[in-house]
Amino acid sequence: MAPLLFTVLNNEISLRLGRLSLASKILDTPNCILNTVRGSVLHLTPDNLRLLPFQAVGITLEQLYPASLDVQPPASTKFPGGAHEFFNLQEYLLYFDIHDPVKQVKARINSDKFISVRTHQGIRQLTLANYLLYMNAYKPDFFAAFSDSLIQKNHGDKRVQKSVDRTLKWLDDTLDRMEEDANVFGMLGGHNIREERVRSAQETVKRNVAGFVLNVSDIGDTSEERLDLLRTSLNHLPQEKPRLVYGLGTPGDILRAVSEGVDLFDTSYPSEMADNGHAFTFKFATDSNVSDVTTLSINLWDKSFARDFQPFVTSCECHACQNYTRAYTHHLLIAHEMLASVLLISHNLFVYGRFFERIRNSIKMKTFDEDMRQFLLRHEGQAQIEHSMKHDVEPKRKTDY
Known part of the structure; x- marks a missing residue:
């Protein structure tokens, strides 16, 4: 794997332009990563895909994971040239994660030795050793670290703390076992407990990760609550590394998150609306x-x-x-x-x-602030404007949580 480079192109603290690059592949940010189903964008052929203005594609490992535990590894890992060649995505930046950001396992049981993944024949167990084996075989341009992610809305303090501890331990193990130039994105946790979100962010920053992933799909009851919890984590991340967020797809939420310094998003929302x-x-x-x-x-x-x-x-x-x-x-x-x-x-x-x-x-x-104000006024009405534009009058405070 070649090193993934990220450059911030302006001097803004939160509202920023960036560029991800790896060899000849370039992804300007803010931007999004195309969701796929088993390596293909739903309903589209590769020729259809190339008519669209995208440079990055995301693949979910659990969709490729064998249903039977005695079938190891997935057949696609045996293809020479890695996932780029197997899925005919040579010209795209390729990103891997374990779970589908749209269809999460609701009754997920994780332990110190494995996490639960959804296959087409039910729930199976995935170990860190197998995950790293698959990443070495697929050779993605960047991938999310192994994590004990929580997806239900309510969890006790001890369960959230254990989740952060496990995720950090697995991140250390991943960085020790992978090659030095592997582009690992650290998964930030903490769920809806602010102190744990801060601890997760601060500890992950100490590791040699290429970027950060934050999932707000199942926290908070409103967009405002999700963005507030997201901000808690973002305030403790360095400026020089990219941030990828799951669970914010509507145009209004995208604009609000961009104003907070988010660089990358998933594309589940366009697919859901089309369906x-x-x-x-x-x-x-x-x-x-x-x-x-x-x-x-x-x-x-x-x-x-x-x-x-x-x-x-x-x-x-x-x-x-x-x-x-x-x-x-x-x-x-x-x-x-x-x-x-x-x-x-x-x-x-x-x-x-x-x-x-x-x-x-x-x-x-x-002109982003005024463009955003006009867009929200036109599509959401005046009631949403004050919250959305808070960054105009409230400076970021790194100690806020």
């Missing part, structure tokens, strides 16, 4: 500030689109909008045709990728 028949209609900055569109998406299941022969978004340059209509996609959904999913996911991901491009341009042009 529900929704096509994105939002834009950020530039021409979106004069748009009268206040909806984030349209529901193509609605009968009102049966005779609507417009594209999803008139000005969109994606393949679906250039060649198909709302009426046709509505018909495909009613007929349960797979092409509907192909069109919706390709459109949503295209819009999502352009959304991040415009975020980066807005930061570069130093």
Whole structure:
């Protein structure tokens, strides 16, 4: 593995532009990593994928993990050239994690020796030794460390403390066993206990990790609570390393997290919306500030689109909008045709990728605060603005928790 380099391109403490690079592969941040199902972006062929503005793909190990414990290792680890060659993703930055950030194991039982993973034939056990064996075989560009992650909303103090202790021990073992230039992202824990979130962040920073992963999918009851807990961890991380966050996908949450210094996100939200028949209609900055569109998406299941022969978004340059209509996609959904999913996911991901491009341009042009204010005002209303823009008047305090 070659070393993954991260460069902060501006001087802002939290609202920052960055660049991840490994050899000739470059990923400008803020940005997102494409979610996959067994190494493929859902509903898309590699040719479809290359029409979208993305440079990084994420793969979940548990989707490849053998259902039978006596079958070791997964067949895909035996392919020469690693995961890039096996999944035909040579030109992308490839990221591995153990768990699917969308479909978590709700009844997860972990111990000092293993963690539970979901396979297509039930729950199985994964040890650290096997995980590192697979990472050496797949040769991803960067991967998440082995961790005792908690996904239920309520846990006692002792269970959370044990989770942080286990994760730190496994991180030490990982760094000892892997090659020096392995790009390991430390998993931050602490769940909803602020003192443990601070301890997890401060201890992980002491290790030689390439970046950090934070999962806020199952903590807090509202976006505000999740962002507040996320901020507790972010305040203790160094500026020179990237931060990847799971569980924040809506445009408003993305903008708020970017304003707090988050660099990378997952793409579960566009996929979930496409699966529900929704096509994105939002834009950020530039021409979106004069748009009268206040909806984030349209529901193509609605009968009102049966005779609507417009594209999803008139000005969109994606393949679906250039060649198909709302009426046709509505018909495909009613007929349960797979092409509907192909069109919706390709459109949503295209819009999502352009959304991040415009975020980066807005930061570069130093108009992000006003662009964000206008976007939230248009799509969420005045009630959400004060909380979202708190970073304008409240400086970051590294001791806050």
